[in-house]
Amino acid sequence: MPHDPRPAPLEAALKLADAGLPVLPLRKGKLPVGNCRACADSACGGGPHMKSAGACVCAAPCHGWAAATADASVIGSPAWAPAWRQAVAVAYHPGGAGLTVVDLDTPAALAWARETLPATRVVSTARGEHWIYRGVMQSANSVRPGVDIKSRMAYARWLGAGRGTLVDLPSTVRALVVREEATPAREPVAFSPTARAVWNRAVATGCRHTETYIRTGLDRGLTKVSSHTETGAGSQAFGVARFLAAQHTQCPGPCDLDAIAAQIIAAAVSVGVPEPYAQRAVTNGLIAGTGRTQ
Structure with missing residues (x-):
């Protein structure tokens, strides 16, 4: 049987795309590949730091999460080939797949989730677990100690299909993006x-x-x-x-x-x-x- 020269991350990405997940390559350090030359230093006016809405229109997979796609012809294109040659893993865009990932990185965060959140699809990570829900919301880091939310305008590393049954995103998770701090106003608030x-x-x-x-x-x-x-x-x-x-x-x-x-x-x-x-x-x-x- 002839050897398949395509990198393993590319093979995984194509399978995920076939299932409807928008994917992108990750290089060493779990980072997206760098922007193409046309987009360096924000020259294209798009979202080179993964903070601006809208899809990347470049042929190469720059702009991080915005480059994620489920189009096999794009994923396997010559423009993406250099990125796959340096890729060490695959990421996906949860919001683009209609999902939200609750990223739990500490034992305390895991204990909180098991006590507070409804059971759903769970994927083990190096430091904890990803709890995946059906539904889309704003992404935010450190909503609680050891807890990040990855959905819109974010990517998550693909670590397997996980275990458990996917359920709808609960309001408890949506509430996590609301800033809880309230400090007394120094003067009357005009509202x-x-x-x-x-x-x-x-x-x-x-x-x-x-x-x-x-x-x-x-x-x-x-x-x-x-x-x-x-x-x-x-x-x-x-x-x-x-x-x-x-x-x-x-x-x-x-x-x-x-x-x-x-x-x-x-x-x-x-x-x-x-x-x-x-x-x-x-x-x-x-x-x-x-x-x-x-």
């Missing part, structure tokens, strides 16, 4: 757009709850958020939004959840949570509470 928002029965014409019920639940939630003056206000805002939104899943709607969300955001901002983080926390909470997907 008039949300401060003026008040739940209105005239707008919530399809809500089945009484106004007293809504205002009581909202007041309690706002108190919980604003009480976290040192840390955790962002996560608390997520939890309050999720809980309050869940109360409306049986309503025909509309329920004026926008006004409820605005007041939760304002409460988080008032104790020092940056507005973009507060908005993201509350939006994710509403999505989780109503059972919608992004």
